[in-house]
Amino acid sequence: MLFAVTCTDRLGALDMRLKHRSEHLLWASAEDSPVKMAGPLLSAEGDPVGSLLIVEAEDEAALRDILATDPYVKADLFSDVFWIPFKWTVKAPEGL
Numbered sequence: 001m002l003f004a005v006t007c008t009d010r011l012g013a014l015d016m017r018l019k020h021r022s023e024h025l026l027w028a029s030a031e032d033s034p035v036k037m038a039g040p041l042l043s044a045e046g047d048p049v050g051s052l053l054i055v056e057a058e059d060e061a062a063l064r065d066i067l068a069t070d071p072y073v074k075a076d077l078f079s080d081v082f083w084i085p086f087k088w089t090v091k092a093p094e095g096l
């Protein structure tokens with residue numbers, strides 16, 4: 001099952017985001033990663049203020065376990081995290 005996950009950065013946390021960015025990108029882009037798509041959410045000025053991820057997980061419990069391994073989550077970057085089941089319909093990669 002796919003989940004759309006939105007994460008909002010804590011106010012004033014840009015330095016924290018930048019500090020953990022390399023680890024986060026390695027985590028999300030690893031060959032065996034359940035993250036199927038990801039990128040930063042941006043302010044009107046173009047600064048990162050959160051994250052959007054599409055994650056494949058068996059269920060919400062498995063998703064919580066996956067997200068707990070994200071270096072951004074471990075660093076307590078986010079003020080909130082929201083997810084909802086997602087069906088990739090337009091331009092979906094084959095097999096999803």
